Amino acid sequence: DQQVKQNSPSLSVQEGRISILNCDYTNSMFDYFLWYKKYPAEGPTFLISISSIKDKNEDGRFTVFLNKSAKHLSLHIVPSQPGDSAVYFCAATPYNQGGKLIFGQGTELSVKP
């Protein structure tokens, strides 16, 4: 059951450049999407979210884009910093009031100085 897919297991980017992490979903009932960052031996840390009524949400260096027709979302980090190196998980839920999250497999981002 892969309702949320992150097809790139890893991404390597130079410091200062843009990191683009991609996520696809299949369930049209999803209407709220979240990105989490995870370091080894720690829990996922919430980064940014977007409701299906929007196509873009920005918070500092992080921007999430949602293309509902393509069932695709992406996380842009600009400029990338070495401290951004972590595993990034995309997650989706059919409602934003207490619903379970369906996670993608994660993309390991490595930002090189």
Place this chain on the structure above:
Amino acid sequence: EPEVTQTPSHQVTQMGQEVILRCVPISNHLYFYWYRQILGQKVEFLVSFYNNEISEKSEIFDDQFSVERPDGSNFTLKIRSTKLEDSAMYFCASNEVVRGYTFGSGTRLTVV
């Protein structure tokens, strides 16, 4: 910043033994969850809890699993008879409406 606290950070148990994983969610949150991540795999939903009862559970959450909120602050996950395949990181999370979930740092369960 408020945190979700999980104890212990690492638990080793023998196959067939019962384990209880403990969590203290953020105090004003209303929804509580358990997720797990088997090494190298995705984070998987186990169960959600609202208003003192289970609101949703996955097919993983079989009769061997139970959750409880024994007092106003703790939220526990019990595995009655552990199996080798229960070895994983278990994450507790709590949710405030409209915002992203806050996850605890996890309990690494090792079943030997």
